[in-house]
Amino acid sequence: MGMKNNPALARRVLYVHMALLLALCGVLLRIFFIGQGEEYRQTAAAQSRYTLLAGTVRGTIYDSSLRPLVNQGTKILLAVDPTPAAMTALRQNLPLEQFEEVYPLLQSGRPVLIPSEKAIEGEGITVISLPLRYSAHQLAPHIIGYTNGEGRGVCGIEAGYEEQLSRWGGEIMVWYTVNAWRQATGAAPEVSDLANLTAGVVLTLDRDLQAIVEREAAVLGRGAVVLMEAETGKIRAMASVPDYDVNQVAAALQAQDSPLLNRATAAWNVGSIFKICVAAAAMENNVELPQEYCCEGYYRLGDHAYFCHERSGHGTLDLQQAMELSCNPYFVELGQRTGAEALLRMAQRMGFGSGGTLAEGVTTASGTLPPLQETTAGELANLSFGQGKLTATPVQVAAMLAAVANGGNSVQPTLLAGMTYDGKTLQEETAGAPIRIMSTETAETLRQLLVSVVEEGTGYRAANCYCGAGGKTASAQTGQYQEGEEIVHAWFGGFFPAGEPKYVLVVFQEGGRAGGQVPATVFRKISEAVYCAENPGPIDYGD
Structure with missing residues (x-):
């Protein structure tokens, strides 16, 4: 019997359909309100921040x-x-x-x-x-x-x-x-x-001294300057030229003369400033110093001649005169008397052949110091006036001079003074203890020799009129040629004041030819400016 003949069954089916329809509407309304709530939540979040x-x-x-x-x-x-x-x-x-x-x-x-x-x-x-x-x-x-x-x-x-x-x-x-x-x-x-x-x-930098060094170093064209405390090894100023604009690094990458290169920490041919090390090694090993050596303009060793810059010769001289005039044959003779082992040992003690970390992110090249087994008599002859395989950084040369200026102790060059957490107090970095590498007597003799170089010899352009200075010139052959002419690097390194040295100062000029010219003049200008900055007021020149 069908629903048409059974009204009660038809009503029940209708009720079920209506209930299902209402339930479906309820589900749809629930979904709608949930969606609206999420939209409101997202809108509120969008309004927050x-x-x-x-x-x-x-x-x-x-x-x-x-x-x-x-x-x-x-x-x-x-x-x-x-x-x-x-x-x-x-x-x-x-x-x-x-x-x-x-x-x-x-x-x-x-x-x-x-x-x-x-x-x-x-x-x-x-x-x-x-x-x-x-x-x-x-x-x-x-x-x-x-x-x-x-x-x-x-x-x-x-x-x-x-x-x-x-x-x-x-x-x-x-x-x-x-x-x-x-x-x-x-x-x-x-x-x-x-x-x-x-x-x-x-x-360790001093902002005022850094400004002085950068100003005076500009005339070098390509080169570097290091100003360091003789007693502590703290670098008070260090400049490399040409410098670059840190706000325009891309331009520096394309520039000539490699302005991004830090020439103060790079290694270069050294030249006659290394004669300081030769003299120190001789004196520390009780080598008899030639008192009446006759420079004929060259030193003959076997079939090879090692020439002096004064080709006509310097005549008869002692150590002081040889240092003042930078006589190559005298120091070749002194190196032969001293021997390779003693000379290389002193060079290593002074820091040659070893790189270092001045601060995290600033390291120095090791340079080149020939090993003992490769140091023949000929190599020793070249080494005795700073030529041959020897290379060193301006920082290493400053460390050598510091040992002379401070009485015979090696120092560890550094750029890091420490940390501050409030901008007012310093949490100081622990410094290594100085190590004695030569006697006070040897250091004092060398100090006097270098003062005489400035007062009587090739370094006269470095003379500081306020407090005196000592130092040594160098013109280092490179074996590299440009337009048929050998590139020669120029150095002047020394200390001031002359009597009680506080600072060592090294000036390096890439391709500068003569250390007694531009580098010595830059040394004088910087040392005088530093002295005046630290001693303001009238200058007492004495009687």
Whole structure:
């Protein structure tokens, strides 16, 4: 029997269908309300925050007096909620070209960051001052190094202490409360606090002395200068020329003369300044010093002649005269008497043949010191006046001079003074104890010899009129030729004051030919400027 003949069954089926339909409608309504709730939640979240990255800052790098070498300047950013009042203030104060450039961004209605040469006040404008990492004429670029586009250190101190400098810095963020269309609601933005910019790495450099050295070193064209404390090995100034603009590294990569090369830590042919080491080795080994050696302009060893720069010869001379006149044959004779083993041992004690770390991110080349088994009589002859296979860095030459100036102790050259966490107090780096490498008597004799070089010999252009100086010239043949002429490097290294040396100063000129000329003159200018900077007021010249 069908439903047509059974009204009760038909009603029951209708009720079931209606119940199922109502249930389906209920499920659809539930899904709709859940969707609406999620949309509302997302809209609320969209209204919560809109973030702008204003910049990245890093910990500071200080000189030895806790004066900043970076983060000295500031740059201004404007965080702008583009209200009509803000747009008017910007139109009135920004250069027209810049305003036209940023105007499309402002039209979006979203907060934006705009660089500015000056602070601009107005409703909807928040001024943010950020530290400028490098100045237009940044001091010590070869030491400090630079950062990449992500704010990470690439070389130098920036790279060597990346972990610390990043930890003491951070990102500067600007947070706006915005609606679903990312338009500010009118509330003032929140700006993250600047990182702990007082914490930083402290170098041994002196900012004033570094400026003096860089100014006077420019005349070298290509070269380097190292100014170091004789007693401690603390480097107070170090420059390499040509230098480069850390704000324009890409241009430096394309420039001639390799401005990114740190010539103060690279190894070069040495020349006659190494005669200091030869004399030290002879005296420490009780070698009889020739008192009446006759220089005929050359020294013959077997079938080979080793020439003096004075081809006609210097005649009869002793050690003092040989040092003053930089007589090559005299020192070849002295080297033969001393022997390769004793000479190489003294050279190693003075630091030749060994590289070093001045600070993390700044290392020195090892240079070349011939091994004993390869040092024939001929090689020893070349070595005795700083030629042959010998190469060394300006820092190594400074360490040799420090041993003479401080009374016979080797020092470990360094650029790291320590750390500071508040910008006021120094957590000093532990320094290694000096090691005696020659007697005080030998050191004093050498000091007097080098003073006589300046007062009576080839180093006369280095004479410091305020406090005196001692030092040695060098003209190092390289065996390399340019346009048919051999490239010769020029050195002058010495100390001042003459009587009680405080500093050693090394001046190197790549391709400079004669150490007694430009390098000696640069030595004088720097040493006099340093003395005057540390002794202001009237100068007492004595009677």
